[in-house]
Amino acid sequence: MLDYLTDEIKLKIIDRWKLMSETDKAHFINQVALALSVWGSDEKGRELVVEVLKYMGENGTTTLADFGIYAERLLTSKSAAGRIDKVKRACLILEGYRIKNSLPSEPHKELQI
Numbered sequence: 001m002l003d004y005l006t007d008e009i010k011l012k013i014i015d016r017w018k019l020m021s022e023t024d025k026a027h028f029i030n031q032v033a034l035a036l037s038v039w040g041s042d043e044k045g046r047e048l049v050v051e052v053l054k055y056m057g058e059n060g061t062t063t064l065a066d067f068g069i070y071a072e073r074l075l076t077s078k079s080a081a082g083r084i085d086k087v088k089r090a091c092l093i094l095e096g097y098r099i100k101n102s103l104p105s106e107p108h109k110e111l112q113i
Contacts (some may be wrong), residue, residue, distance in 0.1 A: 004050050004051070005050065005052065005053065005054055005057070005089075008057075009053070009054060009057030009058065009095055011104060012057045012058060013053055013056075013064065016061070016062065016063060016064050018081060019065060020025055020063055020064060020065065024063050024064070025064075025065075025066040027065040027101060027103060028063075028064040028065045030097065030100075031065070031067040031094055031097060032049055034065060034090065034093050034094060034097060035048070035049060035052075035067075035071060035090045035093075035094065036049065037089045038086050038089050038090040038093060039086050039087070039090055040085060040086075044083065046084075047081065048074055048080060048083070048087070050075060051079055051080075052067060052070050052071050052073070052074065055070045055073045056070050056087070057108075058081075061107045061109065065103065066105070066107040067094075068094030068095065068097060068098050069090050069098070069105070069106070069107050070107070071085075071087070071090060071094055072091050074087045075088070075091075077094075081103075
């Protein structure tokens with residue numbers, strides 16, 4: 001399943017994790033758990049999580065705590081076919097989590113010059 005990610009994106013994810021605060025790590029874990037509780041923890045649900053991680057790596061986010069922001073990108077993804085209602089529901093739950101915990105609504109991004 002992680003073969004879906006390039007080595008470059010895998011390294012970015014690992015680097016982000018190492019640099020994150022314990023609070024941000026907890027927010028990331030909580031958001032993934034919330035998403036999986038809606039999408040299912042089967043292979044398809046885990047594939048959706050990996051796809052969100054791929055979007056995050058490609059977009060240059062600096063913290064995995066932005067997971068909930070990128071979940072909406074699944075609405076236009078072929079891999080979410082058949083689970084669009086679940087993706088929408090998870091996005092609403094993740095948005096509520098982010099608001100409740102005062103997390104930003106815009107991703108933290110690297111500036112490339």
